[in-house]
Amino acid sequence: MTLEAVLSKIDDSLPQALERLMALLRIPSISTDPAFKADCARAADWLVEDLKSLGFEASARPTPGHSMVVAHGGTGGPHLLFYGHYDVQPVDPLSLWDRDPFDPELQDTPKGKVIRARGASDDKGQLMTFLEALRAWKAVHGTLPCRLTIFLEGEEESGSPSLIPFLQENADELKAQIALICDTGLFQDTAPAIVTMLRGLLGEEFTIHAANKDLHSGMYGGAAQNPIRVLSRILAGLHDATGRITIPQFYDGVTELPDAIRSQWQALAFDHATFLGDVGLSVPAGEQDRTPLEMIWSRPTAEINGIWGGYTGDGFKTVLPAEAHAKVSFRLVGDQDPHAIRIQFRKWVEAQLPADCTIDWKGHGNSPAGVMSIEDPAFEAARAALGEEWGRAAAYVGCGGSIPIAGYFKTYLGMDAMLLGFGRDDDQIHSPNEKYDLECFHKGIRSWARLLEKLA
Numbered sequence: 001m002t003l004e005a006v007l008s009k010i011d012d013s014l015p016q017a018l019e020r021l022m023a024l025l026r027i028p029s030i031s032t033d034p035a036f037k038a039d040c041a042r043a044a045d046w047l048v049e050d051l052k053s054l055g056f057e058a059s060a061r062p063t064p065g066h067s068m069v070v071a072h073g074g075t076g077g078p079h080l081l082f083y084g085h086y087d088v089q090p091v092d093p094l095s096l097w098d099r100d101p102f103d104p105e106l107q108d109t110p111k112g113k114v115i116r117a118r119g120a121s122d123d124k125g126q127l128m129t130f131l132e133a134l135r136a137w138k139a140v141h142g143t144l145p146c147r148l149t150i151f152l153e154g155e156e157e158s159g160s161p162s163l164i165p166f167l168q169e170n171a172d173e174l175k176a177q178i179a180l181i182c183d184t185g186l187f188q189d190t191a192p193a194i195v196t197m198l199r200g201l202l203g204e205e206f207t208i209h210a211a212n213k214d215l216h217s218g219m220y221g222g223a224a225q226n227p228i229r230v231l232s233r234i235l236a237g238l239h240d241a242t243g244r245i246t247i248p249q250f251y252d253g254v255t256e257l258p259d260a261i262r263s264q265w266q267a268l269a270f271d272h273a274t275f276l277g278d279v280g281l282s283v284p285a286g287e288q289d290r291t292p293l294e295m296i297w298s299r300p301t302a303e304i305n306g307i308w309g310g311y312t313g314d315g316f317k318t319v320l321p322a323e324a325h326a327k328v329s330f331r332l333v334g335d336q337d338p339h340a341i342r343i344q345f346r347k348w349v350e351a352q353l354p355a356d357c358t359i360d361w362k363g364h365g366n367s368p369a370g371v372m373s374i375e376d377p378a379f380e381a382a383r384a385a386l387g388e389e390w391g392r393a394a395a396y397v398g399c400g401g402s403i404p405i406a407g408y409f410k411t412y413l414g415m416d417a418m419l420l421g422f423g424r425d426d427d428q429i430h431s432p433n434e435k436y437d438l439e440c441f442h443k444g445i446r447s448w449a450r451l452l453e454k455l456a
């Protein structure tokens with residue numbers, strides 16, 4: 001009964017909710033460009049005022065960079081922390097925009113109404129779904145649904161330089177039962193999804209040296225070692241005929257998918273023909289006994305990202321190069337240890353070097369995979385709430401990109417995080433003509449209302 005009242009309130013006040021989002025979108029809060037520092041402060045202040053109007057005790061807290069908006073409100077029930085970010089990506093090249101990126105407009109498109117502006121989807125439209133759900137709740141109930149902390153960052157699009165110190169200094173204040181992070185999307189535009197797996201990343205670069213200078217193949221060819229040939233042979237052995245990675249102990253810490261998750265993924269009916277077809281491919285190239293979704297979400301990879309050496313210019317040069325180079329990266333899952341894999345990979349390569357070859361290594365970044373615990377009852381409540389709103393079962397999914405904030409909440413606040421959002425693949429976040437579907441904004445607000453009803 002009261003849920004129906006809250007949902008009706010959301011439907012009836014959608015035009016006003018849209019006006020508020022437009023007002024926030026008009027503030028060009030580009031965090032990476034110092035020219036927009038005052039605008040970032042203005043966006044933070046706008047949110048502080050909006051949160052105060054909802055009954056929160058809210059403030060913009062200074063950092064060496066842009067302010068963090070922190071607000072506390074409500075009592076009882078679970079203590080939830082909501083995270084979003086109010087900063088946006090730069091808009092260059094401006095010439096590719098159909099209109100001023102900071103003059104938002106509701107547009108009719110063949111696929112429905114969209115809100116067109118920088119930040120419409122990432123992340124102002126998404127964070128406002130939560131605040132609008134709270135507004136409708138408060139209008140019906142007179143109070144906020146439960147104890148809430150709102151935490152809105154202003155540096156997400158510029159590397160979050162102040163985030164970790166801020167979390168460390170304010171850990172007691174920010175720690176809640178669970179964090180709700182709204183900066184992700186629907187699965188294939190229609191299925192509501194909660195991201196519970198994020199793959200980690202490890203980067204390696206190396207140079208194989210042979211002769212002490214470049215040689216002529218007419219004079220040395222046949223007798224001299226060619227480092228490109230050595231490098232190619234080694235990298236060709238990175239995978240076996242079934243697609244499995246051959247580095248010893250590489251799969252240590254890789255866990256099998258629980259049956260419950262496996263069946264959720266089957267229910268998503270992922271269309272890998274379209275997924276691959278969109279980029280001109282047809283056959284999944286990973287481990288033979290794995291589904292395409294497992295390949296991109298729950299299995300580790302080894303990819304050769306670049307190989308160079310010798311002569312690659314116009315014409316021809318019969319050179320036997322003195323050195324050859326490669327960059328290789330690994331996507332990691334489960335409990336795979338990036339440091340252990342770095343050591344294993346280097347040992348594996350070095351054991352295959354023939355006489356007269358030496359190697360130099362350059363290590364690039366490494367981060368372990370993020371695997372969310374889904375034990376908190378909020379996860380199943382969210383799955384149910386999302387399923388009711390979108391008319392399609394919600395699934396726990398993986399994500400190829402990195403979303404470090406979830407790991408930071410775990411590390412610095414000891415708190416699990418639930419990543420859910422209402423973006424679509426064609427929102428063009430970070431690109432010209434960013435948009436957010438009005439349907440996603442509207443149903444996003446309704447989804448939060450349903451979830452709060454279950455949790456409060």
Ligand SMILES: [Zn+2]
Pocket residue numbers: 085122123156183
């Ligand atoms: Zn974002």
